[in-house]
Amino acid sequence: MLDWIDNYDERDWQTTTDGTVRYALLGLGWWTIDVALPAIESSDLGEVTTLVSSSTEKAQRLAEENGVDHGINYDEFHDGAVSDAYDAVYVGTPNAYHLEYVETAADLDKAVLCEKPMEATIDRASRMVDVCETADVPLMIAYRMHTDPAVRRAKELIDDGFIGEPVSVYGNNSQPLLEMIPDPDQWRLDPDLSGYGTSVMDLGIYSINTTRYLLERDPVAVQSQMSSHHDAFADVPDERSAALLVLEDDVKMVTTDSQNAHEDTNLKITGTEGQIEFQPAFHGQVELRLSRNDLSVTIEHEAFDAEREMEEEFDYFANRVLTDGEIYADGRHGLTDMRIIRALHEAAESGDVVEL
């Protein structure tokens, strides 16, 4: 137990402490500037040298404010401006713009860390995988939960049999999007930019992907219900959604997600012998509860928040790029999520079980 606590945030993936990956950041919204940029600056193996935005002026102003060398616009990026100044790109734009920036990055022989969901549609996500494989550049999809120490230690416990055989999973990810970003025209509510919808693409993906990581089991059949009521959600099918997924080995998973509800993030995996629960799971400081027999343990750790998860994620990515190592959440891993999300939308439309 002492050993387990002392090693709680150990980076079991780390194979080098030498070298630096220099980043260009694309898509300068609050997440990139307030979370990703400071996470890279606190990381061991990363450094931000370039900011890329729609206008040179905005990019240069933010570069100056944040002590970054270069600020360029997207056209300049596509033309290869200052491409000697960075080794990798972090793509944090709206979903439907990911592909075009990854295409250019691949042309420029840069490694790619692309936010999730990887694109707006499965066809575009597929092209992203092809482009990076053809150019032989590393592509990682930014699933920050994979490098959260709470999630990694939970996976160790699951692998060691802590919960026995997994039986059921519950995930919820809900937030009041219009209170957080009071703009009914924001990109997450525009299917041309977000893709198949909003609550599963943006929120449900956390429950699904974190479960895939923890259990190493993918969904094989899904059912779903989606609906929109509020005017701001008129163009997307899933202001609120619920799903029933059967994973490999007959694990039953249920999820609920909403972009217009009280904030709650929760992931719970119940097995024949025990249970592992994260609540909050995906926002704020993650709290992990372990139960087995009559005993319950609650674990809190300052490392479990989004910025620290991102710091871990950037160092994991940099480590892989510097050592030419295999990337866990590569493009094909992200593509599977896209297939699952599309299947959930098909299931909601048809009412049928959609098999994967």
Place this chain on the structure above:
Amino acid sequence: MLDWIDNYDERDWQTTTDGTVRYALLGLGWWTIDVALPAIESSDLGEVTTLVSSSTEKAQRLAEENGVDHGINYDEFHDGAVSDAYDAVYVGTPNAYHLEYVETAADLDKAVLCEKPMEATIDRASRMVDVCETADVPLMIAYRMHTDPAVRRAKELIDDGFIGEPVSVYGNNSQPLLEMIPDPDQWRLDPDLSGYGTSVMDLGIYSINTTRYLLERDPVAVQSQMSSHHDAFADVPDERSAALLVLEDDVKMVTTDSQNAHEDTNLKITGTEGQIEFQPAFHGQVELRLSRNDLSVTIEHEAFDAEREMEEEFDYFANRVLTDGEIYADGRHGLTDMRIIRALHEAAESGDVVEL
């Protein structure tokens, strides 16, 4: 707040403190003897005068051990033995035996408190309702969560708008049945005695019914997945199950249940403005968590356990019988649960959305 805390376990349903309902208890398993009987003895308005079992010997032995006047067997019960000694029956037998005892109780003009699910099949449940309506005897289905103070105060908060508009519901009820009752031939695993199955009939009914009570909304469409793996579950379809239910007003509900998993009972209702969660919800000492805006409150109360819930339930029932008052969870309320459970089994078999 002070007022709310001081009045936490108040019986807002109580209209009399006078009178006594004398009970005959049918089905002398551990629940009846260890929970129901002491609950009646601690209650204000109830008294146990008669125990009914398969053998006179067992009934009389248990009557003697528990200071109860009469012990009779089922044949004697059907013949009206000692029927002057009791005013009401509590039916705690396996599901498929409920109807025959309720029929005799109705013949004898006795009030009926019948355990949930009310019978093994919807046809038999329907006959129970007819029999009691024709005989004009009170029929209540024993949903103990309805009189749990935590559940009642949560309902007040929901009615007052604490969670805003309800958006989603999650319920889980899982337990290791074969560890609790190490007999593969027990009645809960025999569809002739349990009915449509085991995990939804015996466990899932808690999430579904408590949500119906709290939100005053019934399911209108359901989807479901069920499966059995362990040998002891060969005759029932649902060692484990998961469901997706759409309730009135488009509330999305998901549930998981298993008779062969780590014990966990959890009910969570998320609205546009807040959240109410019970965990544990249906066993042990219920803990209630309220969240709204950035505030979370956890409420614990010694009153929230099964025996106390049963005491409240027996006094509620006695109150209604003594005052000829309307019963909330009457036979028709229970019949709706039977329709929902049957629909879930149909949905699991077909893979289709089943409408109610």
